Each structure stands twice: as C-alpha cells, then as structure tokens.
Amino acid sequence: MKTYSMEHPELGIISYTDKKRYLWLASFFMPLFPMMGVFAYYASGSEWALGIPLFFSYVVIPFLDWGLGSDENNPPEELVPQLEADSYYRILTYVTVPMHFVVLIAIAWFVGTHELTIWSVIALAITAGSYSGLGINTGHELGHKKTELERWLAKVVLAVPTYGHFCIEHNRGHHTHVATAEDPASSRMGESIYKFLLREIPGAWRRGWAVERERLARKGKSPWSLENDILQSYAISAVLQGGLLFVFGWIMVPFLAIHNFWAWYQLTSANYIEHYGLLRQKEESGRYERCQPHHSWNANYIFSNLVLFHLERHSDHHANPTRRYQSLRNFENLPELPNGYYGMYILAYIPWLWYKVMDKRLLELPHINGDLSRVNIDPDARESIYQRYGQGQMPAAAG
Amino acid sequence: MATFKCPGCDYLFVEERGDDHEGYPPGTAFESLPKEFTCPDCGVRYKEDFEQVED
Incomplete structure (x- = not known):
C-alpha cells in the first residue's frame, strides 16, 4: 500500500499509510446495496426482499458502526498536501457520479416494468432516494x-435528486452562517427534525437562489441566463426525470416524487445532526466568531465514514471546506455523536428519544457547560428549556 | 494592481484579472469589493481576513 513520507525539519521523517485506501472503493460499490433488493426479489420471488437495502442502511449500518468502532486512521497534517495530490482518490469521486444515474434508472426500470404492490413501489422509491441522498x-x-x-x-450528480441549488447554497450560505440562528441548515435545541425540515428545505432553496441571482446581477445577467449554475443542473434533472416519465409512464410521478423527497430528507437529516444546538458567539464588531471545531458534531466511525466520504469528520471539514475527503482528520475533545450518521438519523426521527440523548450531551460540552446563552435554541422551546435546564435563569428577551 | 489571498484556502484575488465567474471584471480593486465579501472558494473567510501578497 502506498506510503506518504517527508523529512520534517523538526520532527524528522514523518510517514503515513492510508489503511483505508482500497476501502474507499466502497463508495463506488455502494450501488450494489440499493440493487441488492432487486436481485433478492428475483432469487426469492418475494416482494419482502425489496426492503433489504433499507434494512441494511438503517439497521445494519448503525450496528456496524457500533461493532467496528472508531477509525484510527489519521493523516499527519504535514502530509495532507501529498494525500491531496494523489489522483486515485479524486478519480473515485468522478466514477461514483455515473453510478448515481445507473441506480435511479435501474430502479425506475424495475418499478416501471413489474406488477408491484404500492408498498413495494414506496420501498423502492425510498431506497432509490436514499442512494440519491448519497448523490448529494x-x-x-x-x-x-x-x-x-x-x-x-457536482452539478451533474445533483441533477439526479433535482437538487441543483445545493452547492451554491451550501458553500456560500451554510458554511458562512453555520451554527447561527440565521442559518436554515443548522438545527436548534428543542427543534424536532420535522419542524426543521419545513425551515431547512425552503430556506436553503431561497438562499441558494438569492446567492446565484446576486452573482448573475453582478455580471449584468438575468437569473434566466444560461450561465445560471442552478438552472444548468435543473435542465439535466428535467431530461433525466422527464425521460423516465416518458418511458415508464405515470407510475413515475409518485415514484420520483418520493425519491426526490427522500433524497432531500437525507440531506435534511445530515444537516439536523451536524450542528444541533451549537452556536457561534457574536464578536464586538457584530460579526460572528469564526466557525470553531466545537461548532460541529462529529462521528469517527469507520463504516459510515467510508459510505459518506468522511463527512462525519465534520469539524475539520468546516475548518477546511476545500480539503479532500481522504485528508480530513479526527481530533480529540470534539462534540461527538454516540453513533454514525445512519444511527443518528433514526434517533432524530423519534424526537423525544433524540432530545433525551442529545440535549444532555449538548449542555455538557465543555464550551457550553450548562450555559444556555451559548446554545442555539428554538424560540418556541425557549421557555420550556429554560425551565428545565435553566437553574433559575430566566430567558433573555424573547425573539 | 495587487493580489490578495484567502488565509484559509489560498484562493487568490488578483486585481488585474478580477474574477469572471463571480462577476468582478479585470481591474476590480480589492478595496471596492462589497463589505460582505466572503472567499468564493471556501466561504468561511471574510474580506478583512484576506492578506495582501506580493506578486
């Protein structure tokens, strides 16, 4: 396996071997999982088999994270430039792009050409949507x-779940405003994922369009210009999903609607758990302090990180947003989730359980230490949270 | 004409070149960029964080 090394003026020879180098191929082979249900259906003749991929994502992966545990691989900062320069890793992301098209088309074909119960269509739409969520x-x-x-x-792959505004909104909106009350993509303490969903999806859409409109206005172009990066991606979506509708007929309307929603909801779920309750402080200048490592929740589990291009090493991602996945690092003493993202999604879908696990964890973080003024709180939950955890403190002026 | 660098991700704003994609024509002075300008590549460094570099 390839070893990276350098002679450091103070530390001597530093070297690093990425033991996960070939495991990253998992991202490329992940489509086998959504397809597994279809294969098992042919093998068994039972429609129950179509539920296997969902069972794998939401039950098996959390157990694998729990069983396989933490990821010990951590490249030394000094060798990050060498890892970044290794084209193997980036080629893997390129070849993953067409796989997202293959999976949606294959599952749509299956739905469009087989007599299935409504439950099977829903399960397949959610399966395809879950994989297109990975496309995001x-x-x-x-x-x-x-x-x-x-x-x-990026524009091409985001076309699969019709989410072409995502990169603009994410890079220029979310990363700039993360962990503030103003960010529609940072969840607040006491806000359930269902309430968050209604704030995040429209809020992110509006912000993505606002940023793109401003950019085009600076160039003297209309938002309807062909240079609009969002519309370019939507055009690919129209060809892809319009084509599926044309070929496979009306069954594609509910199938694609559920598929698209579920893909977006996977992103909503990730956003929900990544910054829950975390809050950047305002400086005297009126600006927010720069995003610090303690403004993101992390999960350093080997399995789900392989599926998600190290997204769960989230603090390093926010500190260095342009850094490539293979070089993202884990650090001690970061806000840490008790399971990988898939397990946490399930927890988030059951709000009372989520609050039970996460609220205590949030308030125990060293930089918060029970101080509710350092928490991003849902205004509607403010009073009850202060009553419960405020130890006699009263909420500051509401709003 | 000067060049300004994002200290986080090394994005360069070269005044002579401007940034066509972002809608800043060649010859745009860094000073004249809007107050809310953030790094077009990483999005996390503000205008006042940028450092002038020798070209």
Whole structure:
C-alpha cells in the first residue's frame, strides 16, 4: 500500500499509510446495496426482499458502526498536501457520479416494468432516494473543490435528486452562517427534525437562489441566463426525470416524487445532526466568531465514514471546506455523536428519544457547560428549556 | 494592481484579472469589493481576513 513520507525539519521523517485506501472503493460499490433488493426479489420471488437495502442502511449500518468502532486512521497534517495530490482518490469521486444515474434508472426500470404492490413501489422509491441522498453527498465532496471539472460533476450528480441549488447554497450560505440562528441548515435545541425540515428545505432553496441571482446581477445577467449554475443542473434533472416519465409512464410521478423527497430528507437529516444546538458567539464588531471545531458534531466511525466520504469528520471539514475527503482528520475533545450518521438519523426521527440523548450531551460540552446563552435554541422551546435546564435563569428577551 | 489571498484556502484575488465567474471584471480593486465579501472558494473567510501578497 502506498506510503506518504517527508523529512520534517523538526520532527524528522514523518510517514503515513492510508489503511483505508482500497476501502474507499466502497463508495463506488455502494450501488450494489440499493440493487441488492432487486436481485433478492428475483432469487426469492418475494416482494419482502425489496426492503433489504433499507434494512441494511438503517439497521445494519448503525450496528456496524457500533461493532467496528472508531477509525484510527489519521493523516499527519504535514502530509495532507501529498494525500491531496494523489489522483486515485479524486478519480473515485468522478466514477461514483455515473453510478448515481445507473441506480435511479435501474430502479425506475424495475418499478416501471413489474406488477408491484404500492408498498413495494414506496420501498423502492425510498431506497432509490436514499442512494440519491448519497448523490448529494458526492455532489458535496465535488462541489467544494476548486477545479472546473469537479464543480461541473457536482452539478451533474445533483441533477439526479433535482437538487441543483445545493452547492451554491451550501458553500456560500451554510458554511458562512453555520451554527447561527440565521442559518436554515443548522438545527436548534428543542427543534424536532420535522419542524426543521419545513425551515431547512425552503430556506436553503431561497438562499441558494438569492446567492446565484446576486452573482448573475453582478455580471449584468438575468437569473434566466444560461450561465445560471442552478438552472444548468435543473435542465439535466428535467431530461433525466422527464425521460423516465416518458418511458415508464405515470407510475413515475409518485415514484420520483418520493425519491426526490427522500433524497432531500437525507440531506435534511445530515444537516439536523451536524450542528444541533451549537452556536457561534457574536464578536464586538457584530460579526460572528469564526466557525470553531466545537461548532460541529462529529462521528469517527469507520463504516459510515467510508459510505459518506468522511463527512462525519465534520469539524475539520468546516475548518477546511476545500480539503479532500481522504485528508480530513479526527481530533480529540470534539462534540461527538454516540453513533454514525445512519444511527443518528433514526434517533432524530423519534424526537423525544433524540432530545433525551442529545440535549444532555449538548449542555455538557465543555464550551457550553450548562450555559444556555451559548446554545442555539428554538424560540418556541425557549421557555420550556429554560425551565428545565435553566437553574433559575430566566430567558433573555424573547425573539 | 495587487493580489490578495484567502488565509484559509489560498484562493487568490488578483486585481488585474478580477474574477469572471463571480462577476468582478479585470481591474476590480480589492478595496471596492462589497463589505460582505466572503472567499468564493471556501466561504468561511471574510474580506478583512484576506492578506495582501506580493506578486
């Protein structure tokens, strides 16, 4: 396996071998999981088999995270430039892009050409949507990069779940405003994922369009210009999903609607758990302090990180948004989630359980230490949270 | 004409070149960029964080 090394003037020879180098191929082979249900259906003849991929994502992966545990691989900062320069890793992200098209088309074909119960159609739409949610993650990795090719591939892959506004909104909106009350993509303490969903999806859409409109206005162009990066991606979506509708008929309307929603909801789920309750402080100048490592929740589990291009090493991602996935690092003493993202999604879908696990964890973080003024709190939950955890403190002026 | 660098991700704003994609034509002075300007590449460094570099 390839070893990176250098002679450091003070530390002597530093070397690092990425033991996960070939495990990263998992991202490329992940489509086998959504397809597994279809294969098992042919093998068994039972429609129950179509539920296997969902069972794998939401039950098996959390157990694998729990069983396989933490990831000990951590490249030394000094060798990050060498890892970044290794083209193997970036090629993996490129070849993952067409896989997202293959999976949606294959599952749509299956739905469009078989007599299935409504439950099977729903299960398949959710399966395809869950994988296209991973497509948003692939788009996320590519869209943070500086090369034209990678930015173009991000627009292409985001077309699969019709989420072409994501990169603009995420890079220029979320990263700038993360962990503030103003960010629609940072969840607040006491806000359930269902309430968050209604704030995050429309809020992110509006902000993405606002940023793109401003950019085009600076160039003297209309928002309807062909240079609009969002519309370019939507055009690919129209061809892809319009084509599926044309070929496979009306069954594609509910199938694609559920698929698209579920893909967006996967992103909503990730956003919900990544910054829950965390808050940047305002400086005297009126600006927010720069995003610090303690403004993101992390999960350093080996399995789900392989599926998600290290997204769960989230603090380092926010500190260095353009850094490539293979070089993201884990640090001690960061806000840490008790399971990988998939396990945490399930927890988030059951709000009372989420609050039970996370609220205590949030308030025990060293930089918060029970101080509710350092928490991003849902205004509607403010009073009850202060009553419960405020130890006699009264809420500051509401609003 | 000067060049300004994002200290986080090394994005360069070269005044002579401007930034066509962002809608800043060649010859745009860094000073004249809007107050809310953030790094077009990483999005996390503000205008006042940028450092002037020798070209």
